[in-house]
Amino acid sequence: MRRISIIGLGKLGASMAAAIASRGHQVIGVDVNRRAVDAVNNGRAPVQETGLQPLIEANRTRLRATMSHVEAIAESELTFVIVPTPSDDRGAFSLQYAAYAFREIGRALRAKTERHTVVLTSTVLPGATRRGLVPILEHHSGKIAGDGFGVCYSPEFIALGTVIRDFLNPDFLLIGEFDATSGEHLEACYREIIDHPVEVRRMSLENAELAKIAVNAYVTSKITFANTLAEICAKMPGGDVDTVSAAIGLDTRIGRKYLTGGLGFGGPCFPRDNIALSFVARALGVSADLCVSTDALNRSMAARIVSRLRGIISRDVTVAVLGLAYKPLSHVIEESPAIALAKAFLDAGARVLGYDPLAGTAADLELGGRALILDSVRDCLREADVVVVATPDPEFRTLTISDFASPGRQVTVIDFWRILPCELSAVSHIVYVPYGRGGDDADGGVLQRLWGETALHYGS
Ligand SMILES: NC(=O)c1ccc[n+]([C@@H]2O[C@H](COP(=O)([O-])OP(=O)(O)OC[C@H]3O[C@@H](n4cnc5c(N)ncnc54)[C@H](O)[C@@H]3O)[C@@H](O)[C@H]2O)c1
Numbered sequence: 001m002r003r004i005s006i007i008g009l010g011k012l013g014a015s016m017a018a019a020i021a022s023r024g025h026q027v028i029g030v031d032v033n034r035r036a037v038d039a040v041n042n043g044r045a046p047v048q049e050t051g052l053q054p055l056i057e058a059n060r061t062r063l064r065a066t067m068s069h070v071e072a073i074a075e076s077e078l079t080f081v082i083v084p085t086p087s088d089d090r091g092a093f094s095l096q097y098a099a100y101a102f103r104e105i106g107r108a109l110r111a112k113t114e115r116h117t118v119v120l121t122s123t124v125l126p127g128a129t130r131r132g133l134v135p136i137l138e139h140h141s142g143k144i145a146g147d148g149f150g151v152c153y154s155p156e157f158i159a160l161g162t163v164i165r166d167f168l169n170p171d172f173l174l175i176g177e178f179d180a181t182s183g184e185h186l187e188a189c190y191r192e193i194i195d196h197p198v199e200v201r202r203m204s205l206e207n208a209e210l211a212k213i214a215v216n217a218y219v220t221s222k223i224t225f226a227n228t229l230a231e232i233c234a235k236m237p238g239g240d241v242d243t244v245s246a247a248i249g250l251d252t253r254i255g256r257k258y259l260t261g262g263l264g265f266g267g268p269c270f271p272r273d274n275i276a277l278s279f280v281a282r283a284l285g286v287s288a289d290l291c292v293s294t295d296a297l298n299r300s301m302a303a304r305i306v307s308r309l310r311g312i313i314s315r316d317v318t319v320a321v322l323g324l325a326y327k328p329l330s331h332v333i334e335e336s337p338a339i340a341l342a343k344a345f346l347d348a349g350a351r352v353l354g355y356d357p358l359a360g361t362a363a364d365l366e367l368g369g370r371a372l373i374l375d376s377v378r379d380c381l382r383e384a385d386v387v388v389v390a391t392p393d394p395e396f397r398t399l400t401i402s403d404f405a406s407p408g409r410q411v412t413v414i415d416f417w418r419i420l421p422c423e424l425s426a427v428s429h430i431v432y433v434p435y436g437r438g439g440d441d442a443d444g445g446v447l448q449r450l451w452g453e454t455a456l457h458y459g460s
Pocket residue numbers: 007008009010011012013030031032033036082083084085097100101121122123124156157158159160268269
């Protein structure tokens with residue numbers, strides 16, 4: 001049995017604390033927020049995350065929380081630090097919260113005789129751990145890193161909504177180590193937490209810091225590539241982005257994941273990690289063009305879509321945006337492409353209705369009352385002239401033809417994820433636009449102009 005402490009009982013930290021306790025280890029969590037500490041000590045989840053509440057309840061004997069960093073360090077052998085590292089106005093990540101946590105850990109280490117390993121899990125940029133945070137530990141502990149205590153940087157590759165599952169079933173474990181002893185200690189702990197064989201990659205702190213943001217930045221490029229394919233397919237007679245993605249996804253150099261053309265990426269990690277990689281590139285004198293283009297293409301999607309719909313969006317048109325969170329089954333609207341689209345429709349003068357099974361309240365606040373957020377998808381459909389399926393939520397997959405407006409009223413349905421029944425296109429009062437498929441308005445003339453001459457020239 002290991003004794004682990006976790007500093008920061010937020011979306012990632014609380015889930016990790018419960019998951020580690022569920023593997024039979026003793027876990028003590030620390031938070032500066034008393035409500036989070038009380039919640040854990042009362043067997044309640046301090047944040048909303050799938051499976052967290054039952055996991056905390058089931059592991060109460062091995063999991064407790066405190067506001068004292070000293071107590072937590074004294075009662076554990078290894079500490080994960082998972083505090084916020086918000087983006088600053090340069091696009092880098094602020095170390096403000098981590099610095100405070102490291103100061104408190106440093107003070108606690110001063111009183112401790114056994115070696116202790118401090119593991120930073122928060123997302124930071126290359127150099128931040130060694131140059132920004134280790135000196136704080138050394139100063140306040142009066143000890144030298146690698147001698148008096150160990151240091152690692154070890155981020156997690158998890159998605160909100162599946163944090164516990166992702167943490168316990170990683171594709172690989174990434175360990176940046178100050179020294180070999182620190183890396184060995186963390187690897188040994190991980191091997192007792194993750195109950196199946198898993199690849200471990202140990203490297204310098206800086207390479208691990210870069211690898212973390214590189215994963216998310218790479219995925220954003222891949223999503224944006226798929227979205228570009230979708231835009232091309234939409235303009236091509238017979239074009240079908242799903243057919244193209246399914247085929248190229250079979251190439252092992254590419255793979256199928258994150259290759260579904262749709263409305264773009266958002267959320268608390270993808271956009272900011274991509275921007276942060278541009279920051280690092282520029283700081284080191286390397287071109288940031290790739291990341292900058294990905295970000296710009298993603299952010300300009302809403303404007304491009306509204307501009308393409310110019311003909312049908314006007315002041316007396318009601319648009320229903322179905323799905324407002326940054327992804328299905330989430331209450332998070334941070335950097336949500338659906339919210340960006342709703343704002344673009346509002347700016348174009350349309351009346352906007354919105355619906356999301358979980359994110360309605362957050363969306364209402366964000367849109368400042370400019371859109372009407374309704375409690376049911378069918379209420380939205382009753383009033384809408386234009387319906388936009390902005391997230392591939394399971395609830396929207398169950399919609400049938402009869403849910404859309406009655407005959408006599410024309411409705412345009414733009415399905416960004418192609419999840420509605422194809423039969424919608426056969427209904428006379430519905431114009432069904434599965435985004436990323438070339439329909440009647442796809443411009444065959446362009447292809448004719450490009451290649452028709454060849455046939456004329458060589459055909460006879
Ligand atoms: N949420 C994700 O999907 C995700 C995924 C990968 C990486 N990360 C990274 O993990 C880090 C934490 O993210 P999160 O989403 O869990 O944040 P969060 O805001 O949900 O939680 C952070 C917690 O840390 C506490 N805290 C702040 N300073 C503290 C201190 N000095 N001592 C003790 N507690 C302190 C806060 O009160 C809060 O409860 C960030 O760097 C984030 O980029 C998050």
